[in-house]
Amino acid sequence: MKNEQVIAVIGCGRIAQNAHFPAFSHIEGLRVKYACDIIEEKAKKMKEQYAFVEQVITDYHVALNDPEVQAVYVLTPNYAHYTVTMDALRAGKHVFCEKPVTVNYALSCEMAQEAEKQGKILNIGVCNRYHKSVEMLEQMNREGRFGKLYHIYCSFRSFRSIPGLGGPFTTKAQSGGGVLIDWGIHFFDLILYILGDAKIQNLTCDAYSEMAKDMKSYRYNSMWAEDTADVEHGTNDVDDFITGYIRTDRASISFNGAWAQNIKQNEMFIDFLGDQGGARLIYGKRFEFYDGKTLETFAPEYDIPDMYLQESIAFLESVRTGVKNRSNIERVLESAKLLDALYASAAKRRELEVR
Ligand SMILES: NC(=O)c1ccc[n+]([C@@H]2O[C@H](COP(=O)([O-])OP(=O)(O)OC[C@H]3O[C@@H](n4cnc5c(N)ncnc54)[C@H](O)[C@@H]3O)[C@@H](O)[C@H]2O)c1
Numbered sequence: 001m002k003n004e005q006v007i008a009v010i011g012c013g014r015i016a017q018n019a020h021f022p023a024f025s026h027i028e029g030l031r032v033k034y035a036c037d038i039i040e041e042k043a044k045k046m047k048e049q050y051a052f053v054e055q056v057i058t059d060y061h062v063a064l065n066d067p068e069v070q071a072v073y074v075l076t077p078n079y080a081h082y083t084v085t086m087d088a089l090r091a092g093k094h095v096f097c098e099k100p101v102t103v104n105y106a107l108s109c110e111m112a113q114e115a116e117k118q119g120k121i122l123n124i125g126v127c128n129r130y131h132k133s134v135e136m137l138e139q140m141n142r143e144g145r146f147g148k149l150y151h152i153y154c155s156f157r158s159f160r161s162i163p164g165l166g167g168p169f170t171t172k173a174q175s176g177g178g179v180l181i182d183w184g185i186h187f188f189d190l191i192l193y194i195l196g197d198a199k200i201q202n203l204t205c206d207a208y209s210e211m212a213k214d215m216k217s218y219r220y221n222s223m224w225a226e227d228t229a230d231v232e233h234g235t236n237d238v239d240d241f242i243t244g245y246i247r248t249d250r251a252s253i254s255f256n257g258a259w260a261q262n263i264k265q266n267e268m269f270i271d272f273l274g275d276q277g278g279a280r281l282i283y284g285k286r287f288e289f290y291d292g293k294t295l296e297t298f299a300p301e302y303d304i305p306d307m308y309l310q311e312s313i314a315f316l317e318s319v320r321t322g323v324k325n326r327s328n329i330e331r332v333l334e335s336a337k338l339l340d341a342l343y344a345s346a347a348k349r350r351e352l353e354v355r
Contacts, residue, residue: 008063011075064091103176130310132300147276164225166234178238205244207346
C-alpha cells in the first residue's frame, strides 16, 4: 500500500489504551505489526480491540530485530524510557517516546545524542504542543498580539489525588519525581513552546512531600493508576507540592503544582500576561484573550484525544521525510533541563543559575 508505515508499540498500559491506539485507528496505511507488553494480557487486549494489530509479544527485542518495523512507540513507565529508546535507536528504529524524556537531564541528553548518531527521529510525547488552544496562543505570540509578554503564572493543583501511592509513580528511582515531572512537564513544556523556545536563565523552587508521609493514613479523593499502588510495602519519596519562580530570556514564570492539597479545589490554568493582551488558558481546553477593550473566548472544537492523533501524524511524517518537527527531542531538552534544575534548587533550597 502507498504510504504504508510499520510500527511496534512497546507498553500497552493506560496512555496506549486511552490515547495512542484510538489515534492509530484514524491513520491510513499504518500497520501496528507488534503490540508488546511484559504483561501479555494488556497487549492481547489491544489486539482484540483493534483489527490493525498483527502480533502480540512480551519481549520488545523481537520487534527491534524485525527489519520491517520502521518505528517504535515507547509507552512504558518513565524508568524504562531510556533503555528501550536506546535499544531501539541502536537497532535502527525511529522512536516516539512518551513524556517525560526520562528520569533526568543527563540521560535525556544521551538519548538525543544517540538519535543524532544513528540519524533517526526521536520525538517526545509533549502532546500539548498539538493542542489547538496551544497552537493558537503560540501563533498569537508570534504575531505580537500580547505586546510584550512579560510574565506567566501557572497552577496545576488538585485535591488529594496522588497517583498509584507507593508504586512507580511515587518512587523517585522509577519516576524521576512527583507532581513536577508528571504534570509540571506538560505545563512548562507548553509555556516554553509558546514563548518561542525560551531559554532558562535562573530559578528557585521548593518541593514538598507532606500529604502522604504516612501512606496508610492518607485518604484520597481520587487515585489514578490505583492498580500500581502499594501502600503497605511501597515507597513515597517524591514531591506532592511544588512552587517556584523561573526567569527565561523571554519572560518570567511563577507556579504552584499539587498532586494533593487540603484545599477542596482543582485548579489547572496558565495566565499569559502581556502589556497589550493577556490570556488565561484552561489547561487542555479553551482560553480567554483580553486586549484592553474586548474579552474573547476561544473554545476550539477539539476533542482531547485529537492532540494525540496530531502528534502521531506529525511523528510519522517526520519518519517519512526525515524533517524534525516541534516535538523532536532537540526542542524538548530545555524543559528536561528545567525539571532537573528545579529539583536541584529545591534540594539545595536556593536560587540556581542555569546555563
Ligand atoms: N502524554 C500524556 O498525556 C501522558 C499521559 C499519561 C501518561 N503518560 C506517560 O506515558 C508513560 C506510560 O504511562 P501509563 O500511565 O500508560 O503507564 P502504565 O503503567 O499504565 O503502562 C505502562 C505499560 O508498560 C509496560 N511495560 C513496562 N516495561 C515494559 C517493557 N520493558 N516492555 C514492554 N512493556 C513494558 C507495563 O507492563 C505497562 O502495561 C509514562 O511515561 C507517562 O508519563 C503520558
